[in-house]
Amino acid sequence: MTWLTRIIIRCAGHILKRRNNIVPLTDEVLSDLSVIYHSGHDEAIDLLNAIGQLKGNYRSAIILFYYYDYSIKTISEIMEIPEGTVKTYLSRGKAELKKSYKDEEGKCNG
Template sequence: MRLPVEELIKRYKNNLYAAAFNICKNASDAEDVVQDTFVQYYSSNKQFETEQHIRAWLIRVAINKAKNVAKSFWRNHNVPYEDYMETLAFDSPESQDLFETVMKLPAKYRIAIHLYYYEDYAIREIADILKISESNVKVRLSRGRKLLKETLKEAWEDDE
């Protein structure tokens, strides 16, 4: 099964961007990752079983590309995500605080939380995408939630 790239861009561009931004913490890098992901799909002759398989493949490629960008030498010369935060629009101050807190998590927890809560992947699917065991995904989600809870609780207590 192959779908036209234009159709995939319409459906998954924002999802891939969110996953890439989650890792890169930089808008231009995330945009490059999304573009490179679709170019790789277009260039490949890979056949997929279902549209879900295509979506999972795109997310996996985007995550890998974003990790490579985050490790690159040129990464040190980009604008930090804190400066980019000013350009993002949030529904409420609470959603901005939550976003900032999630972005401060270690990458392994941040990625698992993003895939689970923002992309609605099941634990089994996240394990396949990240090439880790299901129990490891559960541990990462649990530890990520714990860190979020502690951080948000401290911030809430400081406000009182």
């Protein structure tokens, strides 16, 4: 009976992982993140808005890595993609964030 229970638990875990490939950026997640990082800084809100504008895969990888402190290996398992792809998503997501900040900087100075 114990081994059957263990098999059922593992199968349920696999099903849940498949359903959660992408972390949705809901209002609840945003409010949790803004409560943690908001301490009166407008930059944190700007960053959350910029992250919200990213593609789904980039956004998920960045949130899992930087906000939830998951390792690349763990993110790879959660999203069911190779570790190299996670690194690519992080790199491209950071590049898009940098680009959006440069665009904002140009609007302020120009």
